[in-house]
Amino acid sequence: MAIRPWRATAIQMRSERATQAADAAAARAVIAGNLDRLIRLIETASASSAKPDLVVFPEFALQGPPLGRPVAEWIDWACATIPGPLTEPLQALARRQRIYIAGNLFEAPPEWPGRYFNSSFLIDRNGEVILNYRRVNTAAFPSVHDFMTDYLAVTPSDQVFPVADTELGRLALIPCGEINVPEVARCMMMQGAEVILHPTNSKFTVGQEAAKVARAAENMCYLISANVAGPIGFSPDNSILGGRSHILDHFGDTVAFEEEAGEGVGVTGLIDIERLRADRRADTGTHNPLLRARFEMYRPFYGAAEFYPPDQFLTVPMAGEQDTRTAVEMARANLERQRVLEPLTNA
Known part of the structure; x- marks a missing residue:
């Protein structure tokens, strides 16, 4: 059955x-306030003519x-399960408004005690959580790559x-700076993804803005990027602003965009999946980066690539960001061996 154009809003x-916040109870109050604000904005978007x-x-x-807060403390102060107490009001809202809701939260699943994840999820019109992606490429936060052997053993x-x-259509989620990692979007495209949902919380950089366009165009996917209004999370003094929420089509062209960092629901546009599917079938040479792709040529290089070491916290979960320093040094040494980095020389 054909999919009629549908509307997305960032x-x-x-x-x-x-x-x-001053303590765990105050932190939970902050989270409750953020959830209330989000629900009001989604209700506003749902009440509009669009x-x-x-x-x-x-x-x-x-x-x-968490801004450097130790893992155990952050789990206690802020983390939740998916589904759980933070998704349940959104699930009820999705059922009430008959819409899909996509977003992000810090998840602490009981099956992985002592660990939390930067997780992005999708709720359908029936209020069911139908997708949960646990971010792989992180800097300050734990990653499933940290205990990859155990995680892959039980995760389909x-x-x-x-x-x-x-x-x-077929929907996928990539959070924030992970849009800079081409392999994540590639893996999702190879499983049929047609729309990349991009919850982000980021300052302006030329590289990340370009990455949004590149991921959309090189994978022939729509991209719906929702950024924070006002100051970004990694600006404790509130001096660095967000903004630049963006909807792009499968050629990387802009459907809707907001440069300023004000709060609102004005970044909205139509997603035409049938047009995307037709364009993916068209033999337009390298203007169609999927139809004539030669992925087999790249396999030996990816197979030989061993840079950031997996399983660094296989048996004992990461306690804080400082625990990653050894892994970073190992990655640096591996990159030097491959001449990606030039070794330091004594002056």
């Missing part, structure tokens, strides 16, 4: 940081980032970089 919202079928809200929107391969097959 929810550009302000977010307070739970980590800057009611969306799907909304995306920013990374860190509910909790803010199609749930490592998951794609949801829905009435709107």
Whole structure:
């Protein structure tokens, strides 16, 4: 059955940081306030003449980032399960408004005690959580790569970089700076992803803005990027602003964009999956980066690539960001061996 064009809206919202609260109880109050704000904005979008079928809200929107807070303390102060107490009001809202809701929160699943994840999730019109992607490429936060052997042993391969097959098309989620890692979007495209939902919480950089365009165009996917309004999470003094929520089509062309960092629901546009599917089939040479792709040529190089070491916290979870220093040094040494980095020489 053909999919009629549907409307997506990026929810550009302000977010307070739970980590800057006085204690765990105050942190939970901050999170509750952020959740209330988000629900009001989604209700506003749903009441408009351009009611969306799907909304995306920013990374860190509910909790803010931990800003160096130890893992165990951050789990106690701010983290939740998916589904859980932070998704349940959104699930009820999705059922009530008959919309899809996509976003991000810090998840602490009971099956992985002592660990939390930067997780991005999708709720369908029936209020069901149908997708949960646990971010792989992190800097300050734990990653499933930190205990990759155990994680992959119990996680189905199609749930490592998951794609949801829905009435709107095949949808995937990539948070914030991970849009800079081409392999993540590639793995999702190879499983059929047609729309990349991008909850982000980021300052302006030329590289990341270019990465959004590149990921959309090189994978022939729509991209719906919702950034934070006001200051970004990694700006404790509130001096660095967000903004630049963006919807791009499968050629990387702009559908909707907001440069300023004000709060609102004005970044909205139509997603035409049938046009995307027709364009993916068209033999237009290198203007179609999928039809004539030669992925087999790259396999030996990826197979030989061993840079950032997996399983660094296989048996004992990461306690804090400082624990990653050894892994970073190992990655640096591996990159030097491959001449990606030039070794330091004594002056």
